[in-house]
Amino acid sequence: MKYMCTPSEVIQVDYHVMIAGPGGIGKTKAIMDLLGKPYENQKPTIGSVAFYYSVDNKKILLIDTSGQHLYEDLLIDASKNSNGVVLFGKESDLGYDYFKKLIIKENPSIKVYDYNGDLKESITNLITKIDTNC
DSSP states (O other): OEEEEOSSOEEEESEEEEEEOSTTSSHHHHHHHHHTOOOOSOOOOOSEEEEEEEETTEEEEEEEEOOSGGGHHHHHHHHHTOSEEEEOSOTTSTTHHHHHHHHHHHOTTOEEEEOOSOHHHHHHHHHHHHHHTO
8 A cells, every 4th residue: 555645634545557658648638537527728737747546446546747758757756656557659659669668667667558548447457467467
């Protein structure tokens, strides 16, 4: 178990899951859709933003990371503290390979799952991969 602190409470989470990939690819929109929150005229994510999510009685901290190379140090820090990453994009997308290599270089044991168009399913499959150590 990992713990996250907020100003008023300590929140216990089972997993830290980073959402990463090139900028402008739809990471934040997918998270907002998953959480049932409105997504209108969203500006690019600067740095990272955390969201809490539960699936199958598992508490998950989702870390929405910026797709801009400018925030590479924040991406590195997020990857060091994450159990896994849902990676947006395809190998042919500009920046996909860069993000994947950077994340794995900084945390060789991190589990990576390629986003499949359904964030809930991608997270569930990633957690299975973490739990089974595959």
